[in-house]
Structure formats: structure tokens, C-alpha cells
Amino acid sequence: MTSGGAGADRELTGGGSEANGAAEAAVARADLVVDGIVGIGGKGGLRPDAERLVRAVRGIVVAVDLPSGVDADTGEVRGSAVRADATITFGAYKPGLLIDPARTHAGALRLVDIGLDAHLPADPDVEALQHEDVAALLPRPSAESDKYRRGVVGVVAGSARYPGAAVLAVSGALRGGAGAVRYVGPAADNVISRFPETLVHSGPPAKAGRVQSWVVGPGLGDGAAARHSLEDVLASDVPVLVDADGLHLLPTGGDLRKREAATVLTPHAGEAAALLGVSREEVEAGRLAAVRALSERYGATVLLKGSTTLIAAEQQPVRVNPTGVGWLATAGSGDVLSGLIGSLLATGLPARDAASVGAYLHGLAARRTTAPHGAPIAAYDVSTALTDTWRDVLA
Template structure:
């Protein structure tokens, strides 16, 4: 091993840390700069050492029967295979049995050096995988990294499918840098082929956007970051809460309480309901009155001082029995000029009166969130779209738009597949075109600001795949806007807490199957108070 290899490599847990999420181009830039300044093979030596350290820690804490099983590595023909070979050599030298399957011999110079290291350490290297993995402990995916440009096929595609089957059966599959077959920029599977579904991923240099959005969360599993001595924003001081800012244009961050916590309002003894704003939730055409009620209840429990509901339909309830604190009106009779913030669109429908109401809302001197039907109205009406952009210029703060992928496609004049092909680019395009803060919902929700700031949200799970959860999110963000959080921070906070509530409910057994949208808001209230307003001794 090179002398530059640390004896105890650093592994960063990105949980609730606003780590940088670097694209392939950004990673290559840093990698090339580091290689020019370091001795040959240093980065590969460090990457392999970090992977070996991760595996040693897992084996050390495993039951004795599991810890005695050898580690099996799948090594591809490129530098990802070299990382696997270095890790195998390190484990072998540490007295841990391991074996490498290398269907095609590695080609790059660094990887050839790693192959010599593995052979010198006495690592058994075969060309064909075993008929069964039952005799092995951890399986390691070192087939392909961030440079893969085409779908996995042949023997590599077969290995990806076998590794994925092992993850589904018992876990204990580690991907090196990125699961083979996954696009680390977008979170999509490369070329529509197979990809490795790992239980864990050790990501080298920095975390990647594709590990947290699209299909990435399903394929990457639990992510750790091995900086391997290359500084990147947000992870250069592991274990220490680093001041975080969106200082580097084009670099996304992982959403975290560090990004929005300082904007949460103080709750001093002398505050009153006016201190926390007045929100209007507008929507609920005939037959759809439940949507704004869900949003309004969420807003109330998220700390808004006063919450009004304006219904368009003729079947609106006179009051909300579970929460009589909500003030219910017909939308036409609601004094919108008195509102601190307005959240419009849930169950609103597409009538002419709905369109007129959205135009009126966009002329207000208030914070505005548009969701659901309000977004569809904007998508098909150029005049309304212009009002969205004008709101940012005239009021000095952008609107918040919260589309799911189909709504985003309508707003961009494209289709859902194109939106999902690159979720970060789609969110950026929406934010730029409408001069708005955009919340592109989905697995790994993307939050984009018109000034270029970008974040991916790490919280949430399949429990949110049920009707009404989007209405709850709109109410949460609306409540935070009413409490005078800046639009981008309100969006970050609402999305993060919405997902964290689902995570907490699943952890206590109330999901993912069968979780109702209305169950989220009480948990959000508990989390807000636990995280931001803990009881003082």
C-alpha cells in the first residue's frame, strides 16, 4: 500500500448533514486535481482502504457465525474493479478470508497496480462466480462506477441481478462508490438495463445526487461517504457540524435541518397568534373539500398563528369538528388581503372562477404557494404564468410551486419521462422559467430556487404513496411561509419534516402500508417541538 493510505479511513454518515452532492463532472474535476498533486495510486489505495475499513467494522459487530464467512468481491474491468481488489488485499492482510471474481481482467494502470497488490496478498481470484452465495458473508459490488455509459448486459448483467437477489433475501451487499448500473447524476438505471440493488454503498470523494433521488434510494441502500482526503463542501470536517452555505454554483446539497433551522421563528413568552402569521388555504371545489381541510389541519399543527380555509365548492362543511380552530369560508368571501400567506390549489378544480382566484392571489402582497390544480391552471395559461414570475419581482420573494412529475411536465410543456430523466435539471428549469422556488416531489424530492440553490431531500418513504399526503405538504409549507420563513427555507423545512414524520411513523409500526395522510401532521408537530423547541430544564 502507498504511504499516503490512512490507517483508519474516515467514513461520514450523511444523516442530517448538508453534504455536497457532486455530479460526475464535478467529481472528475476534483479527482484530476488531487491525482496531479499526489503520488501514483494514492486515491485508489485510499478508496480500497475505506471499503475494507467499512467491511471490517461490519464483520466485527456481526454474530460470530456470520463473521466467519468469507467476503466475496465482484471486480469489473475498470477502476471500480481496482477499488475492489485493493479492499480485498487489505482484508486478506487483516486475516479476513475473501475471494475476488474478475470475469474480465482489469485494464487501467491504477487497477493493474491493484491487481498486483491483491495477488501479492494471496487473494484467490477467479473468472467465474460460484453457483451459490450461501457460503459467503458480505458480497461486494465492484463492477462499474460513475463512468458507466451503457446498460449492463451479459455476465455483468447477470451478476447485477444475482447481487440484487441477495440484497432482497438477506442484505449484506456493499456497492463501491455507486451501485453498478445506476446513473450517479440522475438516480436512473443506465440504459434501462439491470442494476445492483445494494444494502449499503460507500461513496468515494463525496455523495452523489443519484444516490438520493429517482430510483437511487432503492438501489443505494444506506450510504456512507469516504472523502479519501479530497475536500468538498460540507464534508471536509467529518463528525463536526460544519457551517453550510450554497457557496458553489451548481453544487446541490443534501437537505438537512442545518439549512433551515436558523430560520425557524423564536417562540418567546411575549409572542401571540399574530406573531406566527395568518394563512389562507384555498381550494375544495364541489366533491373535493377534504383536500384543503387536510392542508389546513397540517398548517395548524405546524405552528401557524391563524388558519383560514376558502372553499370554492357548494358542499363545504360549516366547521371542522376535529379542529374548530380552523376558520371556514366560501373563497369569494375570504379577505385575502389580510393574509400573511396563501396556499392555493388543493382540490381547486379548473373552473373559470378558480382561474380568477389564482390570478387574484398572485397579485397579493403575501407569500404564495401553488399546488395541484393551481399549477395545472398556470400550465395552460400564459397570463397566469407571467403573474407567477412577476410575483417574485414585485413582492421581492418568489412563489413556491409544488408539482409532482406530471404537473411539472405540464409546466415545462414536456412529458413525465423527460422530467424524470433528470430530476435536478427539471427542477432547475422550472425554477428559472417561473422565477419560483420549486418542490419537485417524488422519491428524493428536489428543491430548487431561482438563484441556483438546489437541494435533495433524504427523508420520506413509501408510506407517502397515498392520497392526501401532497395536500399535507402544501399546508406545512404554507404554515412556514405564514411564519415568515423565506420561501426556499420554508420549502426545505416542509419537505424535510413531512418525510421525517413518515419515517418516524413507519419506525413505530404505523406504515408503510396503510398510513393515512391525516396521521402525518400530529407527528410533524411532535418533531418540530422536539427538534426546534425542546423543553428547558
């Protein structure tokens, strides 16, 4: 095997089209190319000479610290960038190795300790929970528990058009640790026929009985009834998770800040774009900036869904969920997630932890279901895998 990284770079900076041509030919012959063109300070994508050289690569690419051309601090890719088969990184994972679109440029990741600890910032910008962190956060019933003390989650979801969203949100809520699930809305018959353990109510949420958290929005529609339900729930003094149609009906940021209990927003990129008044593409290109902006604007914990799920809460490091998998991109899986997080909120987990733990279990449940080689899954399959996933995390 030969390696073309450093030598090629020297020829590149040497200038001249002849030298560049020779460098391209050398790179094209290499079985293994070590990419060390730019490091963590690189901004704005590869410059044209470097881009031409990278385009000539035919062999396996191993990036040093991070693939050249990606933004180390944000995960943005504002131009062309190296696509590595593997990246060997030093000291700490950089946000750009964890957050898409940059993450997909890194290939397999390996962190190597080279004694940089003393030089690393004490407070990271971004963090990712691991199995043991999640295990420590999972709620457990105590000897004195009863179904109410374990927490009750209220689910306001579904409509004549989308009764399935109610069923899926309840399926997640039933497996998130709460002692009971109250469903409020027009899809009670659908919910009860699938989950007879659910407590149902057909009046307004405020009259449904006590809950320790609310989930509002999946499949709710956008009519007056939906708006009233959202207002009702946001006027409560318990944590509220707003998803899907609830996000379209959301009041301005200032109004949410008046709530004393936590508010959690769980938009996908399209919903986040509408809330921020930007394009979906802009959100997907700059996920970290988008999730931070939403959290600041609304004074809420925000979980931005998609290829990299991010969780932002004001003044705290953004959490990156490490368990997601593309097979989760299936209709209704977000409804399962909102029910699951709402249930964790009802058990008393703080909003940021409930959102991070929910996303972690949700991704892991999907992985478990698609294992070992990957296969299509339905949203309901994710909810049924949650109990075994919980067990796996505690094992």
C-alpha cells in the same frame, strides 16, 4: 467469506466467452461481492458483459463509492445497474446516492472520510438539510408576538367534489407556525366543524382580510371560480404556494416572473409532466433535470414530490429531502404538505427554506407515525404528528 469484485473485473476485460463464463461462475459462488466495475464517470448503464456478470451474483453486494451503472451526478439509471445491499462512499454523497431511481440501487449508505475535502467543490449541486439545519430555521414566537405578527396563512382549497382537501390543507397550515389560518372557499362548514380555530370567508380571496402567504389549489376544481381565485391570489404581494388543481390553471412562466413576492409550486410527477409537456415517466426518470427546468421556466421555487422530494430555486443548489417514506404515498398527504409550507411561508421563512423545512417535517411526521416497523397511515395522521415532530427536531 470470499470476495469477487476486482478479480472478476479483470477477467471481464480480458475478453473471450470462456473467461466470461469462468468469471460468472466465480461471482455466483461468492458470499460477498464488492462492486467496483465503474465509478463516478460511468454513463448509460452497464455494458452487456458486465450486466451478465452482475446477473450471476447471488451473495451480498457492497458497492464502492456508488453502484455501477447509475449516474452519479443526476440519480438517473439509463440502463441496467447494480443493486447493492450497502454502498460505502468516499468524501461526499453523490447526487446519485440521494435521488431516485439511482438511490434505491445503493442500499444502506455509509460515508467514509478519506481526506478528500480539499478536492471537493465548494458549492455543491445538491444538498440535504439535517436536523440541526432545520432546528435553526424553525420559527419561534417572540415576547412581542401576537397571532397576526406570527403570520396569517390564507388557504384557498376544496370544492363540492373535494371538501376533504380543504380540511387537510388547513390541518397542515395549523401546525406550521403561523398565528392564524384563514380559509377561503366552499368547504368552510367542513373546515370549521373539524377546526373551529380557522377564520373562514366565502367571498373572493382578495376580500378575505390580510394574510402573509397564500396556499391555493388542493381540491379546488377547474371551473371559473377556481380560475378567478388563483388570479386573485397571484395578484397579491405576498408569497403564494400553488398546488394540485392550481397547477393545471397556472398562467405561463413569464406571468409568474412578474410577481414581486415568491411563488412556490409543489407538483407531483404527473403535474410536473403536464407543466413541462413531457411524460410522467420522463419526469420520474430524470427528477433533478425536471425540477431545475420547472424552476427556470417559471422563475419559482419548485418542490417536486414523490419517492425523492427535490426543491429547486434558481441559481442555488437543489435540496434533497432525506426524510420521505413510501407510506406517505396516500391520498391527501400532499394537501397537508401544502398547508404546512404555506404556514411556514407566513412566518417569514424564505421560499426555499419553507419548502425544504416543510418537506423535512412532513416526512419525519410520517416516519414517526409508521414507526417502528412501517404501517399504513392516513394523511390526517401526518398532520397530527407534526407538533411532536417539531419537538423532536428541536430536542
